[in-house]
Amino acid sequence: MENMQPAGSFKLRGIGRVCEEAARAGATRFISPSGGNAGYAAAWAGRELGVCTTVIVPVTTSEEAKNAIAALGAEVLVSGESWKESNELALKMAGEDPKSKYIHAFDDPVMWDGHGTLMDEAAKQGPKPGAVVLSVGGGGLLCGVVAGMDRNGWGDVPVLACETEGAASFAAAVAAGEIVELEGISSVATSLGARAVAPHALEICRDHRIIPYVVPDEAAVSACGRFLDDHRVLVEPACGVSLSAIYDNTPLLGDAGTVLVVVCGGIGISAAKLRDLEARFGLS
Secondary structure (H helix, E strand, C coil), X not given: CHHHCCCCECHHHHHHHHHHHHHHCCCCEEEECCCCHHHHHHHHHHHHHCCEEEXXXXXXXXXXXXXXXXXXXXXXXXXXXXXXXXXXXXXHHHHHCCCEEECCCCCCHHHHHHHCHHHHHHHHHCCCCCEEEEECCCCHHHHHHHHHHHHCCCCCCCEXXXXXXXXXXXXXXXXXXXXXXXXXXXXXXXXXXXXXCCHHHHHHHHCCCEEEEEECHXXXXXXXXXXXXXXXXXXXXXXXXXXXXXXXXXXXXXXXXXXXXXXXXXXXXXXXXXXXXXXXXXXX
16 A cells, blocks of 8 residues: 555655665755656655755646645756656756756666565565566566565566556567657556656566556556545556456456555545546546
8 A cells, every 4th residue: 555655655665765865975955857756755755854855847747746746845847848858957957966866766776675665564464475466657666576576585476567558668668578668658647657667677577477467548547446435545547557457357367366466556646537537438
């Protein structure tokens, strides 16, 4: 239930680790190119650590997201039509200030180590699962979870890597045997909107059984509604895609008895937004 993290998603584990190490090394500013969960987690960590944080977002970022990040005390700058352009400004700013720390949304080994604490906790809390189910955007969670599984003796457990159609850069990379950059993101699961995954996400497929699972947006949105009804918990479609694997009883899970699903959470959802999405797909 990573949605219960103080910053609303699993991102706080890894970004928090990156920020803690940077603060100990003397960083006086964190710079995060993200208008979503990564930016929110960086702003949260900056507030807790007493470090000024700048979050750079593209023009497509909602006022709701910008206000939420600013409410944590972060400076919010708007730059570019896409994350790629926001990232260019973040790298430029970080390069001009040696006391600042650039925070990537998903491609950082220190971050993966932080995300891996999820599996350290899971190993203490319950039995070894027959499968692990998680969502993939840029692959940071996947890289961290696999690292955590390895260090807890769960390296033989298969991982179902879930994406929505229109944001399936990991499945495309696996199919091609190399990193593939999507022309664009057309899914409503915008938190999965990395046009290309971290190279390490593809590399770990050589030594681990990682199964891509791609479904339409409708399945992810439906799962969000069902999860809300069942558990009174609201999550983004980026999280719903993993839940859909269970609700739709995908045969890709085979005969796995105990399944561990990472409910990754996300701040980019509200009851009104979910109702609108359900209506869009004829689910309401």
